Amino acid sequence: MQEVELKNILAQLYALDPSLKEYENELINLIVKIENLKPDTKFDINFASSLKAKILEKKTISSLNDKKETFNFNFMNKKIYIAAGSLAFFAILLFVISGTYKNNSGVLVTNLNHKSAGNTITKLSAGAFGTLAATGGQTQVARGADSASGKVMSLGVATTPEMGMGAASLSSAPNVAVSNLVAGAAGKMMIMPQYSFKYVYKGEPVELSETNGDVYRRLKGNRDLSKELAGLIGQTNFSDLDIKSFSNLNMTNLSLIEDKDKGLMINFDFNEDSINISENWQKWQIAERDACGDNQQCWDSFRIKISDIPSDSDAIVQTNNFMAAHKISLENYGAPEVDNAWRDGYETSTDKANYYIPEYVTVIYPLQLNGESVRDQSGNYAGLRVTIDILKNAVSGLNSLTPYRYESSSYELETNFDNIKKIAENGGLNRIYYSSPESDKTETIELGTPTRGYIQTWNYSNGRSEELLVPALIFPITKMPSSQFYYGGKNVIVPLAKDLIKDINNQPMPLFRTLDAPVGGSGSGVMEIAPVSGKAPLVK
Amino acid sequence: MAINIQEKDDFDLVLEAQAGNSESFGKLYDIYIKKIYDFVYFKTLNKDVAEDIISLTFLKAWNKINQFKNGSFAAWLYMIARNSIIDHYRQNKTTINIEDCWDIADKNDFLGQVDENLNVEIIREAMKNLKTQDREIIIMRFWLDLSFKEIAERLDKSEGAIKMTLGRSLKILKTQVPLAIIILWPGIINLCKKLN
Numbered sequence: 001m002q003e004v005e006l007k008n009i010l011a012q013l014y015a016l017d018p019s020l021k022e023y024e025n026e027l028i029n030l031i032v033k034i035e036n037l038k039p040d041t042k043f044d045i046n047f048a049s050s051l052k053a054k055i056l057e058k059k060t061i062s063s064l065n066d067k068k069e070t071f072n073f074n075f076m077n078k079k080i081y082i083a084a085g086s087l088a089f090f091a092i093l094l095f096v097i098s099g100t101y102k103n104n105s106g107v108l109v110t111n112l113n114h115k116s117a118g119n120t121i122t123k124l125s126a127g128a129f130g131t132l133a134a135t136g137g138q139t140q141v142a143r144g145a146d147s148a149s150g151k152v153m154s155l156g157v158a159t160t161p162e163m164g165m166g167a168a169s170l171s172s173a174p175n176v177a178v179s180n181l182v183a184g185a186a187g188k189m190m191i192m193p194q195y196s197f198k199y200v201y202k203g204e205p206v207e208l209s210e211t212n213g214d215v216y217r218r219l220k221g222n223r224d225l226s227k228e229l230a231g232l233i234g235q236t237n238f239s240d241l242d243i244k245s246f247s248n249l250n251m252t253n254l255s256l257i258e259d260k261d262k263g264l265m266i267n268f269d270f271n272e273d274s275i276n277i278s279e280n281w282q283k284w285q286i287a288e289r290d291a292c293g294d295n296q297q298c299w300d301s302f303r304i305k306i307s308d309i310p311s312d313s314d315a316i317v318q319t320n321n322f323m324a325a326h327k328i329s330l331e332n333y334g335a336p337e338v339d340n341a342w343r344d345g346y347e348t349s350t351d352k353a354n355y356y357i358p359e360y361v362t363v364i365y366p367l368q369l370n371g372e373s374v375r376d377q378s379g380n381y382a383g384l385r386v387t388i389d390i391l392k393n394a395v396s397g398l399n400s401l402t403p404y405r406y407e408s409s410s411y412e413l414e415t416n417f418d419n420i421k422k423i424a425e426n427g428g429l430n431r432i433y434y435s436s437p438e439s440d441k442t443e444t445i446e447l448g449t450p451t452r453g454y455i456q457t458w459n460y461s462n463g464r465s466e467e468l469l470v471p472a473l474i475f476p477i478t479k480m481p482s483s484q485f486y487y488g489g490k491n492v493i494v495p496l497a498k499d500l501i502k503d504i505n506n507q508p509m510p511l512f513r514t515l516d517a518p519v520g521g522s523g524s525g526v527m528e529i530a531p532v533s534g535k536a537p538l539v540k
Numbered sequence: 541m542a543i544n545i546q547e548k549d550d551f552d553l554v555l556e557a558q559a560g561n562s563e564s565f566g567k568l569y570d571i572y573i574k575k576i577y578d579f580v581y582f583k584t585l586n587k588d589v590a591e592d593i594i595s596l597t598f599l600k601a602w603n604k605i606n607q608f609k610n611g612s613f614a615a616w617l618y619m620i621a622r623n624s625i626i627d628h629y630r631q632n633k634t635t636i637n638i639e640d641c642w643d644i645a646d647k648n649d650f651l652g653q654v655d656e657n658l659n660v661e662i663i664r665e666a667m668k669n670l671k672t673q674d675r676e677i678i679i680m681r682f683w684l685d686l687s688f689k690e691i692a693e694r695l696d697k698s699e700g701a702i703k704m705t706l707g708r709s710l711k712i713l714k715t716q717v718p719l720a721i722i723i724l725w726p727g728i729i730n731l732c733k734k735l736n
Contacts, residue, residue: 009681012688013707016700020707026714031682033663033717038683041581044591048573051595055569055602056562334563371566451570 006031045473046210049452053371119332119404121216128409129217132459132470132499198442199425199492202478203449208415208496215497216369216454216469219405220273226250229270258283262394273405277398284392304357304390306346312338319363319386322395332404333365333383334373341489360396361388367456369406374454374469377429379491382456406469413471413496420450420494423504424475428492429455446479447492455495471496550613557605565602572614573598575684576621582679583625593628597621611693618694666716674709677702 006028014021230249237243254268263280292298310318316336323330339362349355367374367383374382389396414420424447450473459466475492495501550571556564576597581590597620608616667675673695680686680694692699 012703013710016703017707020711023711023714027710030663030710030714030717034667034678034682034713037663037667039582039585041578041590042587043574043577044587047591048577051591051598052566052569052573055595055598056566335567368563449574 040205042207043204044207044209045450045452046208049370049372050210056371120219121406121408122219123214124407124409126212126410128407129215129459129466129468132215132411132468132497133502197427197445197481197488199427199445199447201421201425201475202446203475206417206450206473208413208417208420210413210471210496211415212410213413213471213496214408215411215471216406216408218273218402218467218469219407220402220467221271226252226270229254262392262396264396273403275398275401277401279389279396284389284396286391302391304359306352306357308390309357310361310388310390312340315361315363315388318388319395322386322398323365328384328398328401330365332368334368334381336363336365336386337381338363339380339385359390361390362386363388369454369469372453373474374456375472375474375491375493376456377493378489379428379474379493380489411470412498414498414501419501420473420496423494423501424450424473424492426504427488428475428494429457429504443481444479445477445481447475448478450475450494453493455493457495457500470500554605554608554613557602558608565605568613569598572617575614576617578684579618579680580621580625582683583622583676584628589628593621593624596624596628600624614690615693615696662717663713666713669716670709670712674705677706678709681706 009031010020010024010027020027227250229251233251234243234246234249243249250270252269252271254270256266257280258264259280261283263283265278265280267276267278269276286302289299289302292302315338319336322328342358346352346355346357363386364381365384365386366381376382384401385397385399386395387397388394453472453474454469455472457468457470459468472493472495475494477490477492550568553564553568557568573594577590577594580593580597581587584590584593597617600620601617604620667678670678677691677695680691681688686694688699688702691702695702
C-alpha cells in the first residue's frame with residue numbers, strides 16, 4: 001500500500017476516533033503486517049475462463065431451447081445456398097435473355113438440396129493438425145532492418161485497422177515493405193525511430209493449470225457447392241467458348257453487384273468459404289469531387305473533418321441495421337466496437353487541421369469462441385469488419401463473413417507463466433521494438449494481468465492456408481509510451497500452445513542491410529536481406 | 541443520488557443481461573471474477589473449495605439475474621458469494637464457524653514470510669479472535685483494497701460504521717500483538733522512517 005493511501009486511511013479513522021492517533025506508528029506497523037499476511041490466492045485464469053464458458057453455455061442452451069424461432073446465418077445454410085444458386089441462375093438467365101449467350105439446356109434446374117450446415121465443431125484426436133509451428137504467424141509479423149548504426153528494428157504488421165491509421169500498411173513481402181519504407185531516402189536510410197520500446201509486466205501472478213487445450217481449425221471449401229454451381233454454368237453454351245469441353249470444373253468465386261446508387265458488390269469465395277461485400281465503385285462516385293481538377297480548395301471541401309465523424313453509437317446503430325436488413329446473424333459475435341485506432345495519432349498530432357482523417361468508420365463484431373474473444377496477431381479483435389463511408393453516409397463494406405464450422409484438436413499448453421511472461425515482455429507475436437543506440441530514449445510499455453482468449457493464426461503447410469484459433473493470453477497495455485506514438489495496438493498476445501511458442505524467442509529474423517554506396521540513382525536506398533544467426537536480442 | 545461510472549456501467553450491463561444478453565453478463569463476470577475469487581479465497585483459504593463456491597456464485601447470479609432490482613450489483617454479487625460460503629460450510633461442517641473458515645485455517649494457508657512464521661502466526665491468531673464481520677472489514681480494506689464506501693455497500697452498513705469498526709479492530713489487534721513483534725520488524729522500521 002502506498003504511504004499516501006495508508007496515511008489517508010488513518011486520517012479517516014482519526015476523524016472518528018482521535019485517540020487512535022497516539023498509536024500511529026504501531027497502527028502503521030500493524031497494517032503493514034496484516035497486508036503481509038495476505039494469502040496468495042493463486043488466481044487460476046484457466047479456471048475463470050472455463051467457468052465463464054460453462055455458465056454462459058448453460059444459459060445459452062436453455063434460452064435457445066426457449067426460443068420458438070431461431071435464425072442461424074450461414075452461407076452454406078440451405079436458405080442462403082438456394083438464394084446464391086438462384087442468383088447465379090438469374091444472372092445466367094439475364095445473359096440468355098439478352099442474347100449474348102445461348103442456353104442449350106433449356107432446363108437450368110439443379111438439385112440444391114444440401115444439408116444445412118449450422119454451427120458445428122467436430123472433435124478430432126490430439127495433435128490432429130500436425131505441428132502448429134509451421135504457421136506463418138510469427139514469421140510473418142517479424143521484419144528486420146539493419147540501420148546505419150548497426151542496430152535492429154522489427155515491425156509488427158498489424159492486420160488491422162485497414163482504415164484507421166490513415167497510413168499505408170506494410171506488405172507481407174519484405175521487398176515491398178522495404179521499398180515503401182525507403183522511398184526517397186538518400187545514402188544510408190533514415191527509417192529508424194530513435195527510441196526503443198521495452199515491455200514490462202506489471203500484472204498479478206497468474207497460475208496456468210491447463211496442461212492441454214483445444215486448438216480450432218476452420219472448415220472451409222465446400223466442393224459439392226462449387227461443383228454444382230460450376231455445373232450450372234457448364235450447361236450453358238458461350239458463343240466464344242465451349243465450356244463443356246472442360247472437365248471437373250469447380251466454381252471458386254461468384255460476384256454479384258447491386259446496380260443502383262450506393263450499390264454493393266457481394267463476393268462469394270468458395271475456396272475460403274467467405275463472403276465479402278464492397279462498394280460497387282461505379283455507383284459510389286462523387287461527381288463534384290471528381291470535377292475538382294487542380295482546385296485544391298475544392299478538394300479540401302470534401303475532406304473529412306472531425307465533426308463529420310459519427311458517434312460510436314450512431315455508427316453501431318447503422319451497421320446493426322445493415323446486418324438486420326440482410327439477415328446476417330450475429331450469434332457468434334460479441335458486442336460491436338468502433339475501430340478508433342486512428343484517433344491515437346490524431347490526438348497526439350500537433351497539426352490537427354491538416355491531419356488526414358479517414359473517410360471510413362469501421363465497426364468490428366468480435367468473433368467469439370467458447371465465450372472468449374478471438375484476436376488477431378496484433379491483439380485486435382478478429383471478426384466481422386463493417387465499414388461506413390462517411391461522405392455517403394452508408395455502409396460500404398463487410399469483410400470475412402464465414403460459416404462457424406470448426407474442427408478441434410487437443411494440444412499441449414504452456415503452464416509456466418514465467419515463460420509466457422517472458423514472451424509477452426518481448427512483445428508477444430506482434431513485436432514492435434527498436435533497439436536504439438541511444439539507451440536514454442527507451443520507452444517503457446507496461447502490461448497488465450492477461451485474460452484468456454484465442455489468437456487467429458494461419459498454417460501454410462500442405463500448400464494451403466489453414467485458419468487456426470489457438471488458446472492465448474491477452475495482455476492489456478496499461479501504460480503507453482509517453483513521448484512516442486506507439487503503433488502496435490492496445491494488447492500484447494501470446495499463444496499458449498507450446499508448439500507455437502517453443503522457438504518464438506529464438507527465431508532468426510530477416511535483416512535489411514544498407515550498403516554504403518547507394519545504388520540505383522539518387523534518392524534510392526538499397527538493402528539486402530540476411531537472416532540473423534543465433535539468438536538476437538529482441539528487446540533492448 | 542450520485543452514481544459512479546462503474547455502477548452505471550454495471551447497471552446497463554445488468555439490464556442487458558436481464559434481457560437475455562449473455563455477453564453482457566460475460567462482461568460483468570470479467571469485471572468481478574477476480575474480486576469474487578479473492579474474496580471467497582480469503583474466507584475459505586482453500587483453492588478447491590473456493591472454486592466450487594465461486595462457480596456456484598456466478599451460476600446463481602446468472603440464473604437469478606432477473607431478481608436483481610436496483611442498488612449495487614457488486615453488493616448483490618458479494619451477498620450471493622457470502623451466502624454460498626455459509627451454505628457450503630452448513631452442508632459440510634456444521635461444527636465450525638459457518639461464515640468463514642478461519643477457525644480451521646492452517647498457518648500454511650497464509651503467504652507470510654518464511655523467516656517470519658512466528659510473527660505471522662501471532663497476527664493470524666489475533667485476527668482469528670475478531671468477530672467474523674470485523675475480520676471481513678479488515679480483509680476487504682487491506683487485502684481486497686476496497687474503499688470504505690465499497691465495503692459499506694457490500695455489507696449494507698454506513699461508511700462511518702465501517703470506519704468505527706475498523707478502528708476498533710485495529711485497537712484490539714494492537715493490544716493482542718506484542719509490541720516488540722510489531723516494532724522490530726525491519727521492513728516496518730524502514731516504512732516508519734519514510735512515513736515520519
